[in-house]
Amino acid sequence: MLSPYRALDLTDEKGFICGKTLAELGADVIKIEPPGGDPTRNRAPFYHDTPDPEKSLYWFAYNAGKKGITLNLETADGRAVLKRLVATADFVIESFTPGYLDSLGLGYTFLSQINTGIVLTSIAPFGQSGPYRDFKTSDLVSMSLGGYVYLTGEPDRPPVRIGFPQAYLHAGLVAATGAMIAHYARQVTGQGQWVDVSIQEACAWIPLDSYNFWEFSGLLEQRHGTVRLRPETGVRLRRIWQCKDGYVDFELYGGALARAFTIPLMAWMEEEGMAPDFVRGRDWARFDYSAATGEEVDRISEAVARFFLTHTKAELWEGGIKRRCVVYPVASPREVAESAQLAARGEYWVRVEHPEFGDTIAYPGPCFRASQSPPVRLRRAPLIGEHNIEVYTELGFSGEDIVLLKEAGAI
């Protein structure tokens, strides 16, 4: 869909997925790395566990679909090249320290003089303004300040983050959203603009309602491991249940959701003679947790826990599917890779060629399918400087110029 447009991607790990998303929508995305390559190329896991800047699976996953060039913005030649590139581009995405581009004379004001339509999207830990503007961040720091870490973990241990870094993925995806809204506005006005993304704000959207609990009840939601404790009643709702060979996710919903949760599960338990008398014949559609006592919910939960322990994860997943009952497995990457649903979804797994390894790697493909646009065939992430000649030649540099730029340390 975005094939007429070009994006220059100057980001580090804080913004990779932004350019990747634009590439999945069809844009020509050029990843611009410092000479020698982006430091995140050294991020594990590596292909066959061989540490090498051309073998990072993390780098591959979030830079597939992009072209790659090297450019040193610390040199005058490098900055001159970037200005020529900006004249050919529709989007610039960056995640430098706030103020850095300005200090190079490459801030929004300047870029928009080269190209009034340019949409500059800046991703920064706390955005481009405010008392924390110059503070540092990491995944753990952003997720903590966003309020999600506080809600996660065991009550007798410190709060925990999600075990795979998420903050920069949220921020990068939010950045793509801002860039695309600015792009649409540009179609109407001809004028680009500056999109200022705060990683903290992207993360502050993640907690569902902890802010509301404080604002309305003066209560704080706390972490309770695998149960959810309703702050207003103290009722403990278990979310994760042990089964024979692992864990499943199920909630004892009443009300409208009971139809896909509690009602079919109780019928299933009855089928197998595992429903105690006190759960039989109850009207779960009218069951209300804000009125139920903790003791009552605990008793029901014990019966459910006993039932799950008699089955394997696969039995519960398949049995649930048969009965339209929402019992989902707590899945490992292996189970995601082997998912029958994903396998049945046409070309969801994209086998990307890595000629350097004489191998192909299965990547999760774009999550959107659009009727007017065939899915973009993602190429593997670029090697360091792979498209230097192609891109710089297109800009009008001669072979000799390119050699000089290389010697000058600009590319």
Add this chain to the structure above:
Amino acid sequence: MKALEDIRVADFSWVIAGPLTAMLLADFGAEVVHVESSTSPDVLRSVWPMKDRIPGVNRSPTFARYNAGKYGISLNLRHPRGVEMARRLVVWADIVIENFTPGVMERLGLGYEELSRGRSDLIMLSLPMLGRTGPLAHHPGLGVQLSDLIGFGNITGWADREPNTPPGAYTDLISPYYAVCALMAALDYRRRTGKGQYVELSQYEAGVQFVAPLIMDWTVNGREPVRRGNRCDRAVPHGVYKCRGEEQWCAIAVFTDAEWEGLCRTMGNAALADDPRYATLLERRRHEDEIDSLVEKWTAGQSAAEVMSKLQRAGVPAAVVSSGRDLYEDPQLADRGFYVELNHAEIGPHHYPRPPFKMSRSHGEPQMPAPCLGQHNDYVYRQILGISDEEFVQLLNEGVFD
């Protein structure tokens, strides 16, 4: 000028992923009509907390949080004339959004094929949970369970405990952004070609993007991840530490030698930085438990805000582990105007988060509080769809607006 002020959206979605997608469009000026049923209202309307702890369909701030800026109507899609009203709304709209179980819109006669007949410029977005095709196309679920199907629970928590699945519907905060990107691309395509299109976005597939390297590590290297609390290979210390007060915590992440020195200096123990047991990352890894207890000894006597401020000033990434209250009082979020106060018809004044980015020319934030159930029936049916007074009363009596 608002970026999307010429765009009209018919929002048939419910719970979070669909409504949040439509709300983001409304924040940037799109006119959005949220279609609900008053006989089976959005489940979010029954989510606690409730204003003054009194339950009611219009009293949940959680529903409000995901539906600001929309016009709200009630419509009975089981009634044939209800379906007719829905079709008339679609004629008005540029974009239709829905997240029913696949097949429901088609059975109602509201599938894309029918809606786009004579309307080749119509854009429609479906946000199915697991995809519109495949063996599980019709299997129900919520973002809560989907997060575990993708593996977020499996990797979160401690190796010796159960998986600590992230609370709430985690994946519902991923797919709306992808959805808005795809919709903007579809609008751009329409501007160039005159053609609308149908966009399907599987929430399952969107979420898998956020663990892609873990899946590739399995398929390429055969590795399964383990739960390891807050630890991180490349950083020591890297954890959440107790501070003064009840449930007060701070996060500290030390990646570089300079950050390590900054931490030691700030702890008033510069000599620690020279201690050969901690001088290199490899050594720090070996002594991680010791380092954690040294750090916690220092943090325990101070407030989380003090720890954050001292360490950040020394160039060390550190943070308050924010509770709902800390978000409410966060000076950075306040300075950037992240929470916007609006006066809801039944809840009264309360705060809504704006989108997590600012734009220099077309800033977006909630334009109106979330609607009460059917609050804008009059405006939408009479003004937008042009229904006469007489017909309005007749439809009302027939239960079309139930």
